[in-house]
Amino acid sequence: MNKAAHKELTKNQGLVFGALTSAEGPLTAYAILDQLRDDGFRAPLQVYRALEKLLEVGLVHRLESLNAFVACSHPGCSSHHAVAFAICETCGHVSEFAPNAALADLSSWAEKAKFRPSKTTIELRGTCANCSTQSAN
Ligand SMILES: [Zn+2]
Numbered sequence: 001m002n003k004a005a006h007k008e009l010t011k012n013q014g015l016v017f018g019a020l021t022s023a024e025g026p027l028t029a030y031a032i033l034d035q036l037r038d039d040g041f042r043a044p045l046q047v048y049r050a051l052e053k054l055l056e057v058g059l060v061h062r063l064e065s066l067n068a069f070v071a072c073s074h075p076g077c078s079s080h081h082a083v084a085f086a087i088c089e090t091c092g093h094v095s096e097f098a099p100n101a102a103l104a105d106l107s108s109w110a111e112k113a114k115f116r117p118s119k120t121t122i123e124l125r126g127t128c129a130n131c132s133t134q135s136a137n
């Protein structure tokens with residue numbers, strides 16, 4: 001995690017980041033709002049504003065397919081341009097990884113097609129190792 005970025009957070013941003021850090025899995029903006037009502041959050045917009053900044057500094061990622069958010073778990077994440085997520089559909093666990101080989105493929109395609117990507121999202125949906133083991137027993 002980027003410590004310098006963390007220090008610059010406002011109180012609301014810190015609270016939203018804290019909610020995501022202590023969560024077991026991804027949270028939607030409304031789930032975050034529910035958790036932070038006691039801390040003075042009243043409107044989804046407050047959550048969205050905080051999330052916007054957290055996304056910008058790379059402390060949080062958005063899971064497009066779930067419309068939910070996770071705290072970054074990849075050390076030094078701000079240095080990678082794209083991240084990939086493996087989302088377990090049984091327990092909701094999310095693993096973050098850097099899809100370097102896949103990215104190399106995608107960018108060589110984009111280069112050939114003269115396509116300029118502004119954003120790359122890679123999400124795998126399925127069953128995590130833990131849940132596969134349990135269903136085998
Ligand atoms: Zn990350």
Ligand SMILES: [Zn+2]
Nearest residue numbers: 088091128131
């Ligand atoms: Zn699982």
